[in-house]
Amino acid sequence: MANENKEIGDIVKKCKILLLDIEGTTTSISFVKDKLFPYAKENVKQFLDSQWDSDDVKKVVIALRKLAIEDQEKSVDGVVSIPCEDATKEEQIEGVVNNVKWQMASDRKAGPLKLLQGLIWRQGYDKGDIKGHVYDDVLPAMQQWRSAEGKKIYIYSSGSVEAQKLLFGQSIAGDLLSHIDGHFDTEVGAKQEAASYANIVEKVGCQSEEILFLTDIAKEAEAARTSGLNVVLVSREGNSPLPEEAAAAFPVIHSLEQLAATNKRKPDPQDEQPTKVPKTDVEDDVKTNTEVKSTGEVQLAKEVQEEDDKPEQMEVEETPTINKEVKKEKDEKSSEVITTVEEITDVEDICDTPVVDIEPVVTEDKPVKTDIDQTEKMDDEPSEPVVSSDTKEEPKVENGNVDSPPAEETLPSVITEIEEISEKQDLTDIGEVIDDIEPVIEEPPATEDMENLQNVGEVLEKECDEILSKVQNVTNLDNIPLKPLLNTITEESMDTETDSNVVDKIMDTELGLENKHSENVTPKNTKEANDEELEDKKEIESKDVDVESNPKVTNAAPVVKSVESNIETGKIALSSTKETENETATDVASNTEITQNKTMTEVSSSTKDTQNETVTDITSSIMETQNETVTDVVSITKENQNETATVESKTKEQEKSEVLEEDKDVEDKNPPATEENKEVKEEVIEVKVKAVHETNVNGKTANGDVEATNLNGDATKQDELSSRLSLEDIAKVNGTNGESNGTSNGTEEGKGDNKAEVEATDIKVKSVAVEEPHTDTKEQPTEA
Numbered sequence: 001m002a003n004e005n006k007e008i009g010d011i012v013k014k015c016k017i018l019l020l021d022i023e024g025t026t027t028s029i030s031f032v033k034d035k036l037f038p039y040a041k042e043n044v045k046q047f048l049d050s051q052w053d054s055d056d057v058k059k060v061v062i063a064l065r066k067l068a069i070e071d072q073e074k075s076v077d078g079v080v081s082i083p084c085e086d087a088t089k090e091e092q093i094e095g096v097v098n099n100v101k102w103q104m105a106s107d108r109k110a111g112p113l114k115l116l117q118g119l120i121w122r123q124g125y126d127k128g129d130i131k132g133h134v135y136d137d138v139l140p141a142m143q144q145w146r147s148a149e150g151k152k153i154y155i156y157s158s159g160s161v162e163a164q165k166l167l168f169g170q171s172i173a174g175d176l177l178s179h180i181d182g183h184f185d186t187e188v189g190a191k192q193e194a195a196s197y198a199n200i201v202e203k204v205g206c207q208s209e210e211i212l213f214l215t216d217i218a219k220e221a222e223a224a225r226t227s228g229l230n231v232v233l234v235s236r237e238g239n240s241p242l243p244e245e246a247a248a249a250f251p252v253i254h255s256l257e258q259l260a261a262t263n264k265r266k267p268d269p270q271d272e273q274p275t276k277v278p279k280t281d282v283e284d285d286v287k288t289n290t291e292v293k294s295t296g297e298v299q300l301a302k303e304v305q306e307e308d309d310k311p312e313q314m315e316v317e318e319t320p321t322i323n324k325e326v327k328k329e330k331d332e333k334s335s336e337v338i339t340t341v342e343e344i345t346d347v348e349d350i351c352d353t354p355v356v357d358i359e360p361v362v363t364e365d366k367p368v369k370t371d372i373d374q375t376e377k378m379d380d381e382p383s384e385p386v387v388s389s390d391t392k393e394e395p396k397v398e399n400g401n402v403d404s405p406p407a408e409e410t411l412p413s414v415i416t417e418i419e420e421i422s423e424k425q426d427l428t429d430i431g432e433v434i435d436d437i438e439p440v441i442e443e444p445p446a447t448e449d450m451e452n453l454q455n456v457g458e459v460l461e462k463e464c465d466e467i468l469s470k471v472q473n474v475t476n477l478d479n480i481p482l483k484p485l486l487n488t489i490t491e492e493s494m495d496t497e498t499d500s501n502v503v504d505k506i507m508d509t510e511l512g513l514e515n516k517h518s519e520n521v522t523p524k525n526t527k528e529a530n531d532e533e534l535e536d537k538k539e540i541e542s543k544d545v546d547v548e549s550n551p552k553v554t555n556a557a558p559v560v561k562s563v564e565s566n567i568e569t570g571k572i573a574l575s576s577t578k579e580t581e582n583e584t585a586t587d588v589a590s591n592t593e594i595t596q597n598k599t600m601t602e603v604s605s606s607t608k609d610t611q612n613e614t615v616t617d618i619t620s621s622i623m624e625t626q627n628e629t630v631t632d633v634v635s636i637t638k639e640n641q642n643e644t645a646t647v648e649s650k651t652k653e654q655e656k657s658e659v660l661e662e663d664k665d666v667e668d669k670n671p672p673a674t675e676e677n678k679e680v681k682e683e684v685i686e687v688k689v690k691a692v693h694e695t696n697v698n699g700k701t702a703n704g705d706v707e708a709t710n711l712n713g714d715a716t717k718q719d720e721l722s723s724r725l726s727l728e729d730i731a732k733v734n735g736t737n738g739e740s741n742g743t744s745n746g747t748e749e750g751k752g753d754n755k756a757e758v759e760a761t762d763i764k765v766k767s768v769a770v771e772e773p774h775t776d777t778k779e780q781p782t783e784a
């Protein structure tokens with residue numbers, strides 16, 4: 001069997017022309033015997049009666065009469081004569097009908113009989129009473145051979161060319177004439193005569209071995225082989241059994257698919273056209289049956305029709321080779337799909353198959369009909385055109401029982417399903433990942449941080465309290481015996497001055513100088529400033545201040561010494577405070593990663609004690625002005641003390657004389673003090689003027705609001721001075737010198753704090769000194 005198939009394949013491969021028999025090969029024998037022949041017998045008389053005067057009928061009647069005469073001459077058994085032309089029409093028609101029936105009864109293949117049959121069947125086709133039968137494999141084979149393999153297809157049948165064209169032109173598979181290159185009938189000779197095939201070879205214009213003849217009759221096969229043609233016997237269901245000799249001598253097939261499916265090949269350029277286009281009797285018939293078209297027109301019409309009928313997967317013969325390759329590859333894919341589908345034909349298999357494993361199922365909607373069914377259908381449905389299932393219906397792709405687009409369009413759909421499933425799987429994985437992540441993000445870290453912040457705030461608050469207490473000890477005049485000293489001086493002055501207060505005078509002097517210098521904020525050189533200060537000094541001296549009566553004035557130097565000593569103590573305390581502050585800051589920085597501002601804000605908000613903030617700020621300011629502060633405190637303290645002494649020395653001459661006398665007493669008791677007192681007196685005035693000047697300049701420049709605030713309103717001098725000092729403290733909190741100490745949030749609260757004001761008032765000398773510029777002490781020496 002394998003060798004036979006290989007032999008068939010090799011035969012088909014080398015052949016360029018297919019020569020096809022009809023009855024028993026492309027068409028069932030039953031269709032001919034049970035449909036066509038009976039139709040001819042039943043309609044022959046009616047046809048002759050109606051068409052007696054037609055040329056076709058006249059020619060046929062002449063041919064039949066001639067054949068009958070020959071049969072009589074040959075003494076053929078059972079021969080039926082036909083009356084001559086002199087007989088009546090009815091006599092002649094009766095003779096023709098009886099002769100035809102006699103021939104048909106013996107299944108004669110005589111040409112005149114086949115011509116009349118063809119004329120009669122044409123009526124049946126035209127009326128729709130007949131549909132030509134072809135096996136299902138006919139059209140695909142024709143397509144494959146002709147379009148894919150570039151072969152030519154010819155028909156050689158005992159039936160007339162007209163009958164052939166009727167059958168294929170109006171077949172149950174549609175009009176197949178476009179797939180047929182030509183027709184041969186008994187005009188070229190009897191099918192069982194070798195000469196007939198030689199004629200065909202000549203007519204086709206090719207080599208005999210290039211033709212493959214397919215027939216169901218062994219004698220025809222032998223005749224064709226005799227003429228050198230390749231022959232394959234066709235054994236259809238319903239055919240007469242093949243003789244054993246013939247079956248052994250020739251390859252036998254049961255379907256044309258055996259030739260078409262196993263012999264796909266790329267058309268050879270030499271296959272384009274036969275070397276000679278044969279003009280066959282079929283073409284003559286085509287002219288007759290297609291209303292007189294030239295051979296070229298017929299060929300062109302065939303090509304056009306062929307193009308229209310070509311399935312998409314088929315390539316065109318004239319298509320360039322590269323496109324053919326692509327299409328061929330496409331066809332191979334389709335074949336692969338079909339092959340796969342054939343493996344899954346059981347519905348249960350499909351149902352049991354996972355979705356992702358389901359292959360696209362391609363089925364061809366092929367009608368499965370028996371010859372009897374077809375014959376009956378032709379009888380029952382004579383006029384409805386039958387659409388070829390092979391050409392008009394696309395192969396169906398089925399997924400289970402659902403109709404789907406063709407296989408090539410369905411493949412992506414399957415892939416899409418797989419992708420969707422993959423996406424769902426991905427979502428599941430993502431959900432799992434999320435589940436894994438959620439516990440990680442469930443615990444917000446804010447609570448712990450807030451607790452840490454609170455702890456830090458509490459620690460800072462405690463530390464601030466400690467710093468506060470330390471700073472209070474430092475800045476409190478109760479600890480620095482400056483206030484008692486000043487109070488002592490003031491009280492003693494007030495005791496001696498009934499109409500004037502020494503402190504008020506000092507304030508007046510300071511405010512006066514400040515008012516004056518506030519009008520000129522532009523820094524001046526030292527000489528100019530000194531000149532102006534000297535004028536101020538003169539004005540101060542010109543005032544009628546009765547302080548000389550104060551016996552303590554002459555002892556100002558020892559007092560200053562005492563103040564210096566106490567301030568020195570404060571200096572040490574301040575240094576200690578600075579260290580503490582630095583340590584605190586370090587602790588704060590090390591205990592929390594929160595930014596400094598945030599931390600300080602937390603501390604400030606949690607620490608509602610304004611005093612703490614104020615003192616803290618003051619402490620920071622003290623840190624910034626470390627050396628200058630202490631020095632200036634001493635300087636200004638001395639300054640005020642000495643100014644007091646200076647003012648006191650500028651009393652009435654009478655008092656002055658008394659003072660001089662007292663001075664003498666003092667000199668006698670303590671001569672260096674007198675000398676020192678004189679120097680202090682002069683230097684203190686000078687320094688005081690400078691200090692006040694610089695204070696105003698600095699305050700105006702760095703924080704102009706301070707002076708404006710101080711100079712506005714009707715507050716008493718004491719209040720103004722207190723207010724100024726308080727505001728100066730606040731200014732220090734705000735960073736008078738333009739430096740932020742990080743505690744600005746406590747400024748507003750510090751303004752309204754009486755305790756802070758009282759203390760600021762108490763330390764007014766210190767506060768004033770704090771505002772002293774500390775950038776260049778050389779240019780502004782504080783010699784005191």
Ligand SMILES: CSCCC(=O)C(=O)COP(=O)(O)O
Nearest residue numbers: 022023157158159163164167
């Ligand atoms: C269309 S031809 C009808 C069948 C017919 O008349 C006939 O003789 C068939 O002979 P074949 O050579 O085709 O077997």
Ligand SMILES: [Mg+2]
Nearest residue numbers: 021022023024
């Ligand atoms: Mg046959």
